[in-house]
Amino acid sequence: MPxxxxxxxxxxxxxxxxxxxxxxxxRDLRSSYRELTWLRDHAQHICRNAPLQNANRLLQxxxxxxxRGEPLQxxxxxxxxxxxxxxxxxxxxxxxQETAASVTHLVNLLSSxxxxxxxxxxxxxxxxxxxxxxxxxxxxxxxxxxxxxxxFPRLDVVGVDNSSVALRLAEKNKRLQLAALRWSSxxxxxxxxxxxAMTFMYxxxxxxxxxxxxxxxxxxxxxxxxxxxxxxxxxxxxxxxxFEPHEALVPPAxxxxxxxxxxxxDLFYHHLHDIALRVNAQIVLLEVxxxxxxxxxxxxxxxxxxxxxxxRDEPAARxxxxxxxxxxxxxxxxxxILGLGNGRSVxxxxxxxxxxxxx
Amino acid sequence: MRxxxxxxxxxxxxxxxxCLRSATRIRRTFNVRRWQSTTATSDKISPALLVRAQAIAKxxxxxxxxxANDFDTRDAKRLGELNSTAAALREYEQAHASLRExxxxxxxxxxxxxxxxxxxVEPTQARIQLASxxxxxxxxxxxxxxxxxxxxxxxxxxxxDEAGIFAGDLLRMYEGFCARNGLRTSVLKxxxxxFTGASGGAxxxxxxxxxxxxxxxxxxxxxxxxxxxxxxxxxxxxxESKGRTHTSAASVLVLPSLPTDGAQNMDENSFNDPNSDxxxxxxxxxxxxxxxxxxxxQHVNKTESAVRLxxxxxxxxxxxxxxxSQLRNRETAWQLLRSRIAQLRREEREEEQARLRRxxxxxxxxxxxxxRTYNYGQSRVSDHRSGLDVRNLGEVMDGGMALDQVxxxxxxxxxxxxxxxxxxxxxxxxxxKG
Numbered sequence: 189m190p191x192x193x194x195x196x197x198x199x200x201x202x203x204x205x206x207x208x209x210x211x212x213x214x215r216d217l218r219s220s221y222r223e224l225t226w227l228r229d230h231a232q233h234i235c236r237n238a239p240l241q242n243a244n245r246l247l248q249x250x251x252x253x254x255x256r257g258e259p260l261q262x263x264x265x266x267x268x269x270x271x272x273x274x275x276x277x278x279x280x281x282x283x284x285q286e287t288a289a290s291v292t293h294l295v296n297l298l299s300s301x302x303x304x305x306x307x308x309x310x311x312x313x314x315x316x317x318x319x320x321x322x323x324x325x326x327x328x329x330x331x332x333x334x335x336x337x338x339x340f341p342r343l344d345v346v347g348v349d350n351s352s353v354a355l356r357l358a359e360k361n362k363r364l365q366l367a368a369l370r371w372s373s374x375x376x377x378x379x380x381x382x383x384x385a386m387t388f389m390y391x392x393x394x395x396x397x398x399x400x401x402x403x404x405x406x407x408x409x410x411x412x413x414x415x416x417x418x419x420x421x422x423x424x425x426x427x428x429x430x431f432e433p434h435e436a437l438v439p440p441a442x443x444x445x446x447x448x449x450x451x452x453x454d455l456f457y458h459h460l461h462d463i464a465l466r467v468n469a470q471i472v473l474l475e476v477x478x479x480x481x482x483x484x485x486x487x488x489x490x491x492x493x494x495x496x497x498x499x500r501d502e503p504a505a506r507x508x509x510x511x512x513x514x515x516x517x518x519x520x521x522x523x524x525i526l527g528l529g530n531g532r533s534v535x536x537x538x539x540x541x542x543x544x545x546x547x
Numbered sequence: 548m549r550x551x552x553x554x555x556x557x558x559x560x561x562x563x564x565x566c567l568r569s570a571t572r573i574r575r576t577f578n579v580r581r582w583q584s585t586t587a588t589s590d591k592i593s594p595a596l597l598v599r600a601q602a603i604a605k606x607x608x609x610x611x612x613x614x615a616n617d618f619d620t621r622d623a624k625r626l627g628e629l630n631s632t633a634a635a636l637r638e639y640e641q642a643h644a645s646l647r648e649x650x651x652x653x654x655x656x657x658x659x660x661x662x663x664x665x666x667x668v669e670p671t672q673a674r675i676q677l678a679s680x681x682x683x684x685x686x687x688x689x690x691x692x693x694x695x696x697x698x699x700x701x702x703x704x705x706x707x708d709e710a711g712i713f714a715g716d717l718l719r720m721y722e723g724f725c726a727r728n729g730l731r732t733s734v735l736k737x738x739x740x741x742f743t744g745a746s747g748g749a750x751x752x753x754x755x756x757x758x759x760x761x762x763x764x765x766x767x768x769x770x771x772x773x774x775x776x777x778x779x780x781x782x783x784x785x786x787e788s789k790g791r792t793h794t795s796a797a798s799v800l801v802l803p804s805l806p807t808d809g810a811q812n813m814d815e816n817s818f819n820d821p822n823s824d825x826x827x828x829x830x831x832x833x834x835x836x837x838x839x840x841x842x843x844x845q846h847v848n849k850t851e852s853a854v855r856l857x858x859x860x861x862x863x864x865x866x867x868x869x870x871x872s873q874l875r876n877r878e879t880a881w882q883l884l885r886s887r888i889a890q891l892r893r894e895e896r897e898e899e900q901a902r903l904r905r906x907x908x909x910x911x912x913x914x915x916x917x918x919r920t921y922n923y924g925q926s927r928v929s930d931h932r933s934g935l936d937v938r939n940l941g942e943v944m945d946g947g948m949a950l951d952q953v954x955x956x957x958x959x960x961x962x963x964x965x966x967x968x969x970x971x972x973x974x975x976x977x978x979x980k981g
Contacts, residue, residue, distance in 0.1 A: 214850075218868075223850060226871060260850045268852070268872035282848045285836075285873060415845055425847045437845050477844055501843060502836075530843045 299332035316347030319358025416453035470541030479531030501529025595973030693769030706795020715753030723946025776918030
C-alpha cells in the first residue's frame, strides 16, 4: 500500500479537516472527497426526518466512525448491488460488486436461451446474507423478459442462511423491494407474485440434513465463506477484518479431516457440490477467492457436469489486448476462463442446463 | 345533526402562491442600449430565397390536397413545418399586390385618388418590410436539436483560481435562470478544486473545475444554445490582495441531451441508425470500472464506483463518479458521451457548411469565440455578438430578467445570421447554376 505523504494530510487538513480524517482510510483525495459528500448527504437526509439531530454533529460522528475503518456501507446503511439498493447491517456481509456482475451475467445467458427453460424455474441461493443474490436474480430475470406477456417461465427463488440476523435482514430487503415494486407495477404482475413468493429459510450448509427437505432446484448459486485462515490475515483489508462478520468470510476452523491448512477455505465447496447433486441442480455458480481456488473447485466438480467454466470479475467484458478465453489444462480436461479481472466464480452445467444455456 | 362535510370543490379554485405572484408581477424594464447596429441589412428579399419559398408553398398546397383525401401523420407533420413559410409567402405576395395596385392608382388622373394613394404608400412599404422579414425567418430551418433538453458544461479557462470561481458563479447563474423559467435542472457532475465544495458548506463560493448541469425540460437546447462560447470576466478577484482587476474566462458548452430510449419523437435519428448524429457504436467505446487492486471479492469492501468511458474514434473520455451506484454512473457517463459526440458531429457539419458558403462571414458561436464580458467594475454585461449592454450585472448573475434580455438579443442576432447564411447559400447555388 503506497504511503500517504504527511504533507498532503497537513495541507488537506488546512482546507478541510474532515477530508484529512478520511484520507488514511480512503487512500486518495478524490475518494475521500466523494465519501465525505455521501456522508454529508446522508446526515442531511437523516436530519430532515429527525429535526432534533444536528447535521454537523452527526456528520462529525460519521467521519469519526469511518476514519476508524468502519465500512461506509454500514454507516450509510445500504450498498448498491447492480441496480438495487440493498440494506446492510453489522453482522451481515456487505454485498460485493463482483458478485453482482456474475449473477447478472448468468441471467443474461439464461434469457438469451428463451423457450427451452422449464415451466417453473427454481433457484436456490445458499449463504444468502443480505438476500442480495436472490433479489438481483429476480430483478434481472424479469427485467430481461420485460414486454413478453407471461410466456416465459415463472421464477421461484429460495435463499438460505444460518444466521438469524442475516435472515431478518434478507426479509427486510425483500419487503423494501416489494414496496418499491408497488409503485411501478400492478400487484397482479408475475414479477410481483414471484417476489412475494421468495422465501428465506434457516439451514446450515455444513450439516446437510436440513437442506435435504428443500426439494429440487434447477439452479444453485452460492457465495460461501471462502477465505482461508492464512489468507484472512494476509490479504483482507483491515476494515473487513474489524467490522465484517468472520463467519461470513472464513469457514469454521474445526474442519473434519483431509483439508490441509492452506486450503481450509475450500471447506464449503464439497458440501455445496453434494447439495447441488441432491437437489438435482442443472446449473451451479459458486463464487471463489482467486484463480487457484477456482482451479481446485473446478477439479473437485468431477461429478456428472457436462461443462465447467471459470469466470473472472467481469465475465461479460471483452478486451482485444487480453485473451478473453484462455484454457487451463488440468489433467485431461481444459477449462475456459472468461472475462477480465481476478478469478471470481466457478460455473458448471449439465443435462438440461446445457440446453437452457444454448450450449 | 350531521355537520356539513367540508368540500374542497365548493370553495374557489386554489391558486398556488407562486403562480399568483408571477401573474400579477409588474415586469421591470431595464435601461438597455444597443451599441452596434446588426439588423439584417437588405429589406429586399433575394430572388433565390423567393424561389425557395415558392417551392415550399407549392409543396404545401400539394400536401393540403393530399391530406384532404387521406390522412397520414407523416404528411401532417411536414405540413405543419411548411405552414409558416406558406403563410408568410402569402402575406408577402398580398403586400406586393397592394403596392402594385397603389402604384397604378398613383398614375391616375384623379387628384383626390392620387392623394389617398400617396398616403397609403408608406404603410404598405412597412407591410412589405414586415412580410419579407417574416418570410426570411420562416425559411430558416429549425435547429435539429432545438426540441431537445440540454447539458451545460462549464469549465474554467485562463485565469487560474479566479476562473474556477467564475465558473462556479456561472453555474449558479444558470441554475437561477432555469429555476426562474421553470426549467428542471440537475447537476450531473461537479468537480471542484481543493474540495471547497465538500468542506465549505452551502455558503461558500464553488471553485469549479468541471460542472455539467442537465436541463431536463424539452426545448431547453433551443433556449440555451446562445450561451455556448467563452465568457469573460473582469473584476477584482477574491483571491487578489492588491486590489488589481483581473481578466479571466470560463467556457460554456451546450450539448443536446438525448433521450435514453430512442423511440419517442426521433424516427429519423434513432440510436440504431449508423448515419445519425446520435449513433454511437458500442464497439468503439471502452468501459473502465475502477477495479479494486489486490484480491477483490470478500477480501475488500471498496466504495469506488467510478466509471470511465473512452470513445476511440474521437478520443472523448468521460469519467463519472458522483453516485455510489456504479450502474447509475454508467448511465450518466453514456448520456454525456452521446451528447458530446452528437454535438461534435453537428459542429463538424456546420463548419463544413460554413466553408462551403465562404463570405457568409458570421462568426459561429463555437467554443473558441469570446461571446460575452462581465465587467464588475462598471457593473456591466456586454454581449459581443448582439452588441447589447446591460448595466445590471447583479441581476444577470442571479439569472434574473436581465439575463433573459441578453439571451433574447443573442437569439435574435443568431436568427439574423442564419438568414444571412441562407441568402448567401441560396445565391451561391443559383450562381453556380447560371
